[in-house]
Amino acid sequence: MSSADDSDVDDPADSVGYFLQDMEFHGKSDRTRREYGRVLRRFESFLSGGGPSGSVGIEPGDASHRDCMAFVHDLRRDPDLADSTVATYAAYLHRFYAYMTQVGTFDANPMALVMEELDERIDTDPTRREISVPRMRAFVAEIDHPLERALVVTLLKTGMRVGELCNLDLRDLSLSRDLDGFDVGGRAQLDGRPDSLYVASEPTVGEVYNGEERTASNKRKRGTVVPVDDELERTLLRWLAVRPDPVSPAEPLFVGTASGWGERLTPEQVQRVVRDHATAMGWYESGAGAAENVTPHYFRHFFTTHLRDRTGERGVVKYLRGDVAKDIIDTYTHNWGDNVRETYERHIYSLLDLPPR
Template sequence: MYENNLLLERGAARDLPETILLSDFLLDCQVRNFSPRTVQSYKSNLKYFLSRHPIRISPEDLKVFLVHIRDEKGFAQSTVENYFAALSSFNDFLEWEGVIERNVVPQFRKRYLRQYKDQRNEERQLINLEQMRDLIDSAEWICHKAMFVFFAKTGIRRQELIDLDVQDLHVSKRYAVLKPHAKRSNRIVFFDDECAQVLETWLKWRYNRKIRISALFIGVQGSRISRDAVYEAVTEHGLQLGFHNPEGLLNEKFTPHCFRHWFTTWLRRAGCPRAIIQELRGDTRKEAIDIYDHITQDELKEDYLKYIPKLGIKL
């Protein structure tokens, strides 16, 4: 009986309007615990695609759309891939619901988008210790200074920083607890005295101005800082100091993700063991020796404080 009802429901799904199917898909993404940012990105990309193409697509439709966004619109490589990631996930849902017989997007991506990935030979911008100190010192607003130093000292991702609340910060104990994130295997990140001093100054600034919002980092309007605001703050200061070229190659740009590269590289150059770096970054260690080798929080913090670069930041 259950199987028959399921078949009836999936058969009925074939005739649902596009708007309902899209809404059902977005709900499905939420049930599968996709991040709000991913759900919103999928929604925007799919609405644009469906404004130009039918819900039941063919490889020819995908070719036309690829030429449109890549060649006519001039979208960046990463943006093109994001569109097709959304399309693939959506069509996987439609196949599951019985709306289409087969999801043709994965094979299309393998044939026509593989060249994009093969061409990624550029390295991201890596600045030295003095340049990082100059970047942090160049921030006139204490919020930006605290944000830059926290990025550098923890190596967290942009969204992880944005999601932080004041209550997640334990300054006296020199650690913060991140929100759950699909790409991170642990949630505790450490910081040193140098970072703590800047954070304390930022928290005092907030207190004196009676900032009540829970978000740790805020934008100029007083609300939780946005992804664009983080990007603009980082790139504008990098531009002023001469190591961000908005029109240049990847290794000529300094973006928020470059902090993660800086954190990883300078820990390694200081002699920090690879396993410790992996734990600090929140990477999943999958080899058998990693699974059986338990690194305690005390060990992790001790090695972190031993190897994290000191910058001599000015307040």
């Protein structure tokens, strides 16, 4: 058996090694590969003991969903693992199976059913700072720079991940207003859906997408159409009015205005913007951790918590986050205008003090 961070693929039966090597080809960091390797090798060791079936020597490609459930249950019994860590480890295993199924090495992903159950039982976010909508509104009001405000408001209004934000191109934005000089809304998925953003699932770090090598990966199970309300529209229009000409032919929505003028923003740059404003608000302290610090991921937590509480609609919120399985996301895609947009516009919180048009 290979060690936790070993990616030896001389043995064709070593599916974990194959996956870890492909992660390297996709540009994943050594740290990320070690983390995945540690969890996947632990899963291999668990299976070698027989899993719930008692058959010694099960390989990952032969594991059933019951084997996977038993592994997650075994993780839960580990006193050193918090619920959020168990959820993270399960997500690693899910991504391993999803990838191996996609490339045709495995026939099916036994973690798919397990993840649906985990989504209901485990809060993947640790206990976090509680911020009310009025306090968040005051936070946004202190951000004057058009780009920085657009980044923060987009994250707060859509719940997307920071990598997904950085991967947005002009073609992913559809507005009902005509924008001279901007080729927006080129996505077929946005036809008949004005005032929307399309968050794709495909962009992957290190791979060329829409003519440009990406510096971040999207982690959605499937592409999602997210409504753009009046506040977000006005914020984006203010940004586009001063947006530098982009370097990339992909026409990134968000580009640099200082160092890296006109270049697509990276997650690290967005994180720095949020960290600076959160620090000024007393919401960020080095070393404090996720329980205290406000980061781009906190905005995803804020979006989920407040919109879910206002709507009582777990399905719509999960759709907007891009976290649901294919059958559920198909349901909301087909009922997008009647269900998703209507629910969103009726319940989305206000972040700006805007005069009427």
